[in-house]
Amino acid sequence: MTLYHAVTAVTGRATAEALFDALDEMYPAPKASGTHDRDDGSGIWEVSAYFEGAPDEAMLALLAAANGAPAFSVAPVGTKDWMAQVRAGLSPVRAGRFVVYGSHDRDTIPSNLIGLEIEAALAFGTGHHATTQGCLLALDGLVRQGIAPRRIADIGGGTGVLAMAAARVFPAARIIASDIDALATITATANVRANDLTGRIRCVTAPGFRHPALRENAPYDLILSNILAGPLKRLAPDMRSHLAPGGILVLSGILTRQAISVERVYRGWGFARQQLVRRGEWSVLVLRKPAR
Numbered sequence: 001m002t003l004y005h006a007v008t009a010v011t012g013r014a015t016a017e018a019l020f021d022a023l024d025e026m027y028p029a030p031k032a033s034g035t036h037d038r039d040d041g042s043g044i045w046e047v048s049a050y051f052e053g054a055p056d057e058a059m060l061a062l063l064a065a066a067n068g069a070p071a072f073s074v075a076p077v078g079t080k081d082w083m084a085q086v087r088a089g090l091s092p093v094r095a096g097r098f099v100v101y102g103s104h105d106r107d108t109i110p111s112n113l114i115g116l117e118i119e120a121a122l123a124f125g126t127g128h129h130a131t132t133q134g135c136l137l138a139l140d141g142l143v144r145q146g147i148a149p150r151r152i153a154d155i156g157g158g159t160g161v162l163a164m165a166a167a168r169v170f171p172a173a174r175i176i177a178s179d180i181d182a183l184a185t186i187t188a189t190a191n192v193r194a195n196d197l198t199g200r201i202r203c204v205t206a207p208g209f210r211h212p213a214l215r216e217n218a219p220y221d222l223i224l225s226n227i228l229a230g231p232l233k234r235l236a237p238d239m240r241s242h243l244a245p246g247g248i249l250v251l252s253g254i255l256t257r258q259a260i261s262v263e264r265v266y267r268g269w270g271f272a273r274q275q276l277v278r279r280g281e282w283s284v285l286v287l288r289k290p291a292r
Helices: 013-023 057-066 079-089 103-108 130-144 161-169 182-194 212-216 229-234 236-242 256-268
Strands: 003-011 032-037 044-052 073-077 093-095 098-101 114-117 151-155 174-179 201-205 220-226 243-255 272-279 282-288
Touching (some): 003 013, 013 032, 013 057, 032 182, 044 182, 098 103, 130 220, 130 282, 161 174, 161 182, 182 201, 229 236, 229 243, 236 243
Parallel strands (some): 098 114, 151 174, 151 220, 174 201, 220 243
Antiparallel strands (some): 003 044, 243 282, 272 282
């Protein structure tokens, strides 16, 4: 069945959240929905939803009008042909003890490695990008150091690959993976299920830490975030407030030339660098919050 994406933009968080709540009352309900601030100083919030099959556009128009929002823009998401093309070109990728692969390579994975099955999808994180590989290497290093976090958050989790890697190497941990994109949440949930990790990882749609589940499960012993340098800088105070004393951050999506400026921001919030992982033109920062 074809997946459809509906999106509109409104002014103010209250309006966005009211429209977001109204979407859940539709029948059939959206497969996933989300709202987030554009974070550009405009005060504009986007509200979006994904539907299996064409949604009732008349109902969407009524919901938008009732909440003072512009009409939704609705379009199909052409996933099937795209996924087939991507799947054909993806080969297994190893990073430390981990190997990321597609279902078509399931029978070729060595038993001595930790396999993470990621289906090609319209979400970031197939394991082929240097930022994801760097994060996996950083996780590998934490395991070798004997780190054993009990609460983990993956902020901007995309396909869920990092959350799943953490679940494999930290079996006692409770993990929440979030992404600003509702389609990423659908993708991550499917990948979690395919890797038999349902119940270990909860996937939510949220910008940053703006979800009740993320707040309620804090503080975290480990936070992973593979996004971009700019958002990472802006999230520094939230990272500190949601991380337990002595907790560890693994930050990625950082060009090597940006690493110093990102680290400077986090040093200003009291973090100390534990490790710097370089992978081509990209870097991963491993930071620790003071123990007290």
